Amino acid sequence: MSQPVFLVGPMGAGKTTIGKQLAQQLGYPFKDSDREIEDRTGADIPWIFDVEGEAGFRQREVVVLADLATQGQLVIATGGGIVMREENRDCLKQSGIVFYLTASTEQLLERTAKDKRRPLLQVADPESRIRELLAIRDPLYAEVATYIINTEKRPPRQVAQEMADLVRNHK
Numbered sequence: 001m002s003q004p005v006f007l008v009g010p011m012g013a014g015k016t017t018i019g020k021q022l023a024q025q026l027g028y029p030f031k032d033s034d035r036e037i038e039d040r041t042g043a044d045i046p047w048i049f050d051v052e053g054e055a056g057f058r059q060r061e062v063v064v065l066a067d068l069a070t071q072g073q074l075v076i077a078t079g080g081g082i083v084m085r086e087e088n089r090d091c092l093k094q095s096g097i098v099f100y101l102t103a104s105t106e107q108l109l110e111r112t113a114k115d116k117r118r119p120l121l122q123v124a125d126p127e128s129r130i131r132e133l134l135a136i137r138d139p140l141y142a143e144v145a146t147y148i149i150n151t152e153k154r155p156p157r158q159v160a161q162e163m164a165d166l167v168r169n170h171k
């Protein structure tokens with residue numbers, strides 16, 4: 001099977017962390033769309049949001065996803081907003097297996113609290129922001145998902161194990 005495996009879901013769901021573990025367990029190369037955008041731009045995400053706005057970042061994200069999706073057998077962790085563009089949703093649905101990683105708002109808040117590199121959460125009330133984004137995005141994640149995986153109460157390695165079994169048995 002040569003199709004890519006994508007991880008989607010909200011900020012703090014564990015896409016980057018679990019994606020690396022999954023890639024290791026499957027023996028696939030790992031890519032993170034955020035990292036790929038940073039490498040190609042030569043700047044970090046806060047800089048891109050500052051200088052080009054969210055719209056500029058989203059444009060870069062479309063290009064990177066379309067590119068990574070055609071590179072065959074990869075595990076690809078995406079950014080939480082990837083599903084906002086219809087062309088990205090079409091690309092995800094047509095290109096491979098898509099895991100929607102979930103966690104409670106409390107967990108997402110806790111997991112994202114220390115890391116200041118997520119521009120959309122640098123607000124006075126990040127909990128409300130997480131809820132607002134989820135209300136909009138949850139149906140979009142569900143629309144593209146092949147599998148929905150809860151990431152709570154288990155370490156990333158164990159979540160990745162369950163996902164690796166699903167990929168191996170996927171027809």
Ligand SMILES: Nc1ncnc2c1ncn2[C@@H]1O[C@H](COP(=O)(O)OP(=O)(O)O)[C@@H](O)[C@H]1O
Pocket residue numbers: 009010011012013014015016017018077111112151152153154155156159
């Ligand atoms: N299953 C899990 N249980 C506990 N902590 C987790 C789990 N998955 C991820 N984390 C932690 O949550 C934080 C955010 O994870 P990250 O992979 O960056 O999320 P995302 O890429 O979805 O925004 C990291 O500190 C990571 O170690």
Ligand SMILES: O=C(O)C1=C[C@@H](OP(=O)(O)O)[C@@H](O)[C@H](O)C1
Pocket residue numbers: 009010011012015016034045078079080081082117118119120
């Ligand atoms: O949800 C979003 O819109 C974003 C999520 C981030 O990725 P993670 O989901 O990996 O944190 C990153 O792409 C950017 O800060 C925007």
Ligand SMILES: [Mg+2]
Pocket residue numbers: 015016017034077078079
């Ligand atoms: Mg990430």
